Amino acid sequence: MSDTTGTVPGAVRQAEDTRPDMLNWTCPVPLRDQPRIVMGHGGGGALSAELVEQLFTPAFGGPAPEALTDSAALELGGAKLAFSTDSFVVRPLFFPGGSIGDLAVNGTVNDLAMSGARPAYLSCGFILEEGTGTDVVGRIAAAMGAAARAAGVEVVTGDTKVVEAGHGDGVYINTSGIGLIPPGVDLRPGRVVPGDVVLVSGAIGVHGVAIMSVREGLEFGVEILSDCAPLGGLVEAMLAVTPDLHALRDPTRGGLAASLNEIAAASGTGIVVRERAVPVPDAVTNACAVLGLDPMYVANEGKLVAFVPPAHADAVLAAMRAHPLGAEAAVIGEVTDAHPGMVVARTALGGTRVVDLPLGEQLPRIC
Amino acid sequence: MKYIEEFQDPDLAERLLDDIRATVTRPWALMEVCGGQTHTIIRHGIDQLLPEEVELIHGPGCPVCVTPLEVIDKALEIASRPDVIFCSFGDMLRVPGTGRDLFQVRGTGGDVRVVYSPLDALRVAQQNPDRQVVFFGIGFETTAPPNAMTVYQARKLGIRNFSLLVSHVRVPPAIEAIMQSPDCRVQAFLAAGHVCSVMGMDEYPGLAERFGVPIVVTGFEPLDILEGVRRTVRQLERGEHTVDNAYPRAVRPEGNPAARAMLDDVFEVTDRAWRGIGVIPDSGWRLSSRYRDYDAEHRFAVDGITTREPAACRSGEVLQGLLKPHECEAFGTTCTPRSPLGATMVSSEGACAAYYLYRRLELNTPARPAASLEGSPVV
Numbered sequence: 001m002s003d004t005t006g007t008v009p010g011a012v013r014q015a016e017d018t019r020p021d022m023l024n025w026t027c028p029v030p031l032r033d034q035p036r037i038v039m040g041h042g043g044g045g046a047l048s049a050e051l052v053e054q055l056f057t058p059a060f061g062g063p064a065p066e067a068l069t070d071s072a073a074l075e076l077g078g079a080k081l082a083f084s085t086d087s088f089v090v091r092p093l094f095f096p097g098g099s100i101g102d103l104a105v106n107g108t109v110n111d112l113a114m115s116g117a118r119p120a121y122l123s124c125g126f127i128l129e130e131g132t133g134t135d136v137v138g139r140i141a142a143a144m145g146a147a148a149r150a151a152g153v154e155v156v157t158g159d160t161k162v163v164e165a166g167h168g169d170g171v172y173i174n175t176s177g178i179g180l181i182p183p184g185v186d187l188r189p190g191r192v193v194p195g196d197v198v199l200v201s202g203a204i205g206v207h208g209v210a211i212m213s214v215r216e217g218l219e220f221g222v223e224i225l226s227d228c229a230p231l232g233g234l235v236e237a238m239l240a241v242t243p244d245l246h247a248l249r250d251p252t253r254g255g256l257a258a259s260l261n262e263i264a265a266a267s268g269t270g271i272v273v274r275e276r277a278v279p280v281p282d283a284v285t286n287a288c289a290v291l292g293l294d295p296m297y298v299a300n301e302g303k304l305v306a307f308v309p310p311a312h313a314d315a316v317l318a319a320m321r322a323h324p325l326g327a328e329a330a331v332i333g334e335v336t337d338a339h340p341g342m343v344v345a346r347t348a349l350g351g352t353r354v355v356d357l358p359l360g361e362q363l364p365r366i367c
Numbered sequence: 368m369k370y371i372e373e374f375q376d377p378d379l380a381e382r383l384l385d386d387i388r389a390t391v392t393r394p395w396a397l398m399e400v401c402g403g404q405t406h407t408i409i410r411h412g413i414d415q416l417l418p419e420e421v422e423l424i425h426g427p428g429c430p431v432c433v434t435p436l437e438v439i440d441k442a443l444e445i446a447s448r449p450d451v452i453f454c455s456f457g458d459m460l461r462v463p464g465t466g467r468d469l470f471q472v473r474g475t476g477g478d479v480r481v482v483y484s485p486l487d488a489l490r491v492a493q494q495n496p497d498r499q500v501v502f503f504g505i506g507f508e509t510t511a512p513p514n515a516m517t518v519y520q521a522r523k524l525g526i527r528n529f530s531l532l533v534s535h536v537r538v539p540p541a542i543e544a545i546m547q548s549p550d551c552r553v554q555a556f557l558a559a560g561h562v563c564s565v566m567g568m569d570e571y572p573g574l575a576e577r578f579g580v581p582i583v584v585t586g587f588e589p590l591d592i593l594e595g596v597r598r599t600v601r602q603l604e605r606g607e608h609t610v611d612n613a614y615p616r617a618v619r620p621e622g623n624p625a626a627r628a629m630l631d632d633v634f635e636v637t638d639r640a641w642r643g644i645g646v647i648p649d650s651g652w653r654l655s656s657r658y659r660d661y662d663a664e665h666r667f668a669v670d671g672i673t674t675r676e677p678a679a680c681r682s683g684e685v686l687q688g689l690l691k692p693h694e695c696e697a698f699g700t701t702c703t704p705r706s707p708l709g710a711t712m713v714s715s716e717g718a719c720a721a722y723y724l725y726r727r728l729e730l731n732t733p734a735r736p737a738a739s740l741e742g743s744p745v746v
Contacts, residue, residue: 039470347411351415
């Protein structure tokens with residue numbers, strides 16, 4: 001159709017009346033099923049969950065709830081272990097404040113730490129693309145070594161595979177890790193109850209903006225460094241106050257919003273967040289304003305969200321602030337029995353809005 | 368960058384709200400034209416804070432929502448070709464055409480790239496001289512000038528492997544169409560500030576006079592919206608209907624003459640179809656005859672693609688204020704951002720999507736996790 005033929009239903013133009021028929025708006029057909037894997041299946045949102053629940057879990061057997069968490073808590077020989085695995089496919093391989101090597105260590109270390117475990121050992125599987133410079137691989141390996149030392153873990157086993165040129169993105173890394181969960185520590189979404197205080201360990205959105213700035217060649221006036229860091233020490237300091245923390249999450253893909261929604265859904269509670277209490281650096285606010293993104297949905301790599309019984313909240317907050325990785329920690333909200341499964345933000349102006357699961361990667365808005 | 372926190376100040380907001388409450392004596396229906404304004408209103412809960420006499424009707428100014436289905440289908444067709452690199456702003460990738468979207472084209476091997484500026488697409492064309500690079504030029508008067516500039520640059524630099532798939536639309540004819548609808552309830556407009564920053568304000572006095580409606584040029588931060596509402600209500604209560612600029616930090620009466628000159632050179636006004644509405648006379652732009660070589664529709668011979676859209680939702684009533692999004696029987700059940708039945712559920716700036724994302728608490732709509740349609744390999 002050309003723009004002038006007017007074949008859209010409801011817009012048939014007659015000589016005596018050229019007005020569009022506003023009451024006969026018509027709409028697109030929905031897209032429902034996904035017969036193929038799309039990027040969203042790895043996005044950490046609803047499609048990822050469906051893939052695990054409907055495809056992997058029936059095939060593997062075993063408990064679905066465990067499969068849906070970042071790490072599993074296991075009894076083995078009288079010890080309580082946390083076991084976790086994660087794959088890293090980030091572009092670019094090096095970014096302000098870190099590299100895929102830092103992420104590969106800290107990502108798995110942090111998943112273990114979120115179960116309250118003291119991370120101990122990692123495995124490392126490299127999938128290298130033919131033609132990748134050995135100097136590049138060397139820099140990544142050096143970054144992994146330094147990150148492991150900083151996190152207090154050892155890389156004890158590994159594997160390397162090479163795929164043909166064009167079949168990889170330079171370097172993919174998988175790391176798995178184990179750690180010991182101290183006695184008396186039981187961190188899981190099911191323990192979150194109304195009245196719990198929600199704390200965040202610092203400013204949000206930094207890693208995602210750092211990645212976007214290099215990936216898209218965007219300049220935001222100041223260089224923004226990724227917050228990539230190992231959180232084991234911070235968790236230890238919090239558990240030293242009380243082992244009775246209810247749940248921890250590191251808000252990576254999907255940002256703070258995804259973590260809060262995950263906990264609300266898994267615990268059957270509601271969460272209220274005071275928008276103005278959430279620490280967002282000016283640089284992140286500005287970058288998100290330019291791109292039409294919401295900082296609540298932007299990835300972090302060195303932050304955690306804690307769900308703490310109110311009696312311990314002040315002491316835990318003080319312990320967090322005394323740690324270098326928690327200096328900007330803040331209470332951002334609380335758990336409620338209202339609106340179960342839903343996260344609600346109180347806006348700066350006094351209104352409320354639902355903070356939904358991300359629709360996937362946030363897309364820069366056209367205007 | 369300033370002007371973010373300052374324009375979300377709760378104390379100043381309360382002062383503006385007090386003024387609006389003190390002024391209003393009867394019900395008024397105001398339409399905010401732009402989807403960006405709708406997003407701000409719902410995201411910050413501004414509609415909850417206004418006195419109940421002030422009703423905000425969410426207008427059709429979401430460029431993603433109003434891009435016709437057949438234009439999306441043309442984009443899908445072009446993007447599927449192996450010799451094409453298809454560049455677009457991000458939020459167009461998720462908009463369903465007939466049976467698929469640009470993400471799915473990318474998932475089946477199409478080279479679809481998100482860019483932040485049409486000039487980025489021109490750079491891609493320079494870097495890939497053996498491929499055809501197409502930029503998806505959609506949007507209102509705000510995005511049209513940079514797209515015009517890109518075509519102008521392409522010709523100036525002799526870049527032949529670049530073209531534009533154009534579906535640009537203009538606000539004033541849409542306002543006219545809304546006011547001509549027999550069921551129209553709109554009594555005043557918050558005009559889109561960014562559109563006016565380009566086009567100026569001279570297209571609006573005629574509309575204000577002809578239809579007897581105040582038109583207040585309004586910005587996008589929460590305090591901008593409240594100031595726009597305050598000035599609009601004040602006019603309505605006094606029985607006035609003038610054009611007022613409540614966004615002077617961005618809008619000059621004459622607009623941006625350089626941008627307008629670029630538009631006049633590269634584009635020409637044409638009738639345009641709006642998704643869901645139909646054809647509105649003189650409501651869009653196409654490439655002028657001088658630049659027709661850069662028109663992707665002709666270059667890829669997709670001008671023959673026509674799509675009849677199945678009638679499936681009531682967004683026409685929503686956009687005229689005859690129906691609130693949550694009053695539609697499909698809202699939140701068969702129609703969600705994951706599977707949109709209608710254009711207004713497609714983009715986060717669409718009224719239905721904004722209600723779904725931010726308003727389910729009051730609407731008692733069950734929480735249904737939205738699908739992740741695109742993953743980010745950031746972590």
